[in-house]
Amino acid sequence: MTTMITGATGHLGSLILKHALTRLPADRLAVSVRDPKKAEGLGVExxxxxxxxxxxxxxxxxxxxxLVSVDGxxxxxxxxxxxxxRAAVDAGVKHIVYTSVSDADTSPLDLAKVHKATEExxxxxxxxFTFLRNGMYHENYLPHAPGPIVSATGDGRIASASRDDLALAAAVVLSTPGHENAVYELTGPxxxxxxxxxxxxxxTHEKVSAADRVTGLKGFGLPDFLAELLADIEVNISRGALAEVRPDLEKLIGRAATTIEDAVRA
Known part of the structure; x- marks a missing residue:
């Protein structure tokens, strides 16, 4: 029986593979990637x-x-x-695990439209199936340059999670029974x-409007669709859409989830 991880050279997929290799024999794992040259030395098919x-x-x-969701x-x-x-159906796949997003079927985020359609x-x-409804990553919000943190989040709160914790949760699902037709809402603590x-x-935190945030993100060279998507996430954070804390992540990984303080220290 083969377990396949798609997008295994990406930020999330590579971490899932790392954890899966500690839980499953390498000869039971395979990965799919757009550029096989980037996957040399992974130790799996x-x-x-x-x-x-x-x-x-x-x-x-x-x-x-x-299925690790793609960008675009x-x-x-x-x-x-x-x-x-469709290809999974044609190939006779017996279980599809999909990396979705928080509350994909009811979320007001523009980001959720893709995931709702895919889940359906x-x-x-x-x-x-198993839907891993991942919250936002801590890593998305850690500043990489000096200066104020700029956002359209206002006073909103977000229950983000470590990318590595979410990857471990995926590896647990791939390597243990009992996850068929389960939907996991995965947030930080x-x-x-x-x-x-x-x-x-x-x-400091500089609070800006959604329009100004879109303009600023485009100024960094982001394509229009991505700038608008990221600003929409921040606006919805300001409205409380990503603030709920759920227990699923800690139940899956069997320990306390990484806090935002831990992520900043790291």
Whole structure:
């Protein structure tokens, strides 16, 4: 039985593979990547796989498939995810694990539209599934340069989680039974504000409007769709959309989840 991890050279996929290798024999693991050269030396079978193209050979013989969501504009992401889901059906995959987002079916975030559509496509196949509804990553919000933290979050709070903790949770699901047709809402251990984050790193929090935030993000060279997506997340943080703390992550990984303070220290 083969377990496949897609996007295994990406930030999340590589961490999932790292944890999976401590829990499953390497000869039971395979990865799919767009550029196999980047996957040399991983110690597992590497298959070329682009969600925008044919995937029959990529998913052949796979029992459990972890679909790590791809990047890009919404319509392209949905098309690629649907292509991967159809290929999983054709290949006879028995269990689809998908990295989704918090409250994908009800969230007001623009980001959730892609994940809701993908979850619906997976459910429609009748294949047992597990949805890992990941919260935002701590790492997304740690400043990489001196100066104030700028955001459109206002006084909102966010229960973000460590990317590594979320990767470990995925590896647990891949390596243990009992997760069929489960939906896990994965958050960090507490909700924090950007004022608190600024205090932790020794700076200030500059609160700006959504329009100004979009302009600023475009000024960093981000494409329009991404700047608007990130600003929308921040606006929804200001409205409380990502503040709820859930127990699922700590239950899966069997320990306390990494705090934002831990992430800042690291």
């Amino acid at each position: 590497v298959r070329p796989g682009d969600f925008g193209g044919p995937l029959a050979d990529t998913f052949a013989g796979v029992e459990t498939l972890l 504009p919404d319509e392209i992401r949905i098309q690629k995810h649907h292509n991967a889901v 496509a997976i459910r429609a196949t009748g294949i047992p 507490r909700a924090w504000s950007f004022d608190e984050l600024a205090a932790l790193v020794g700076t």
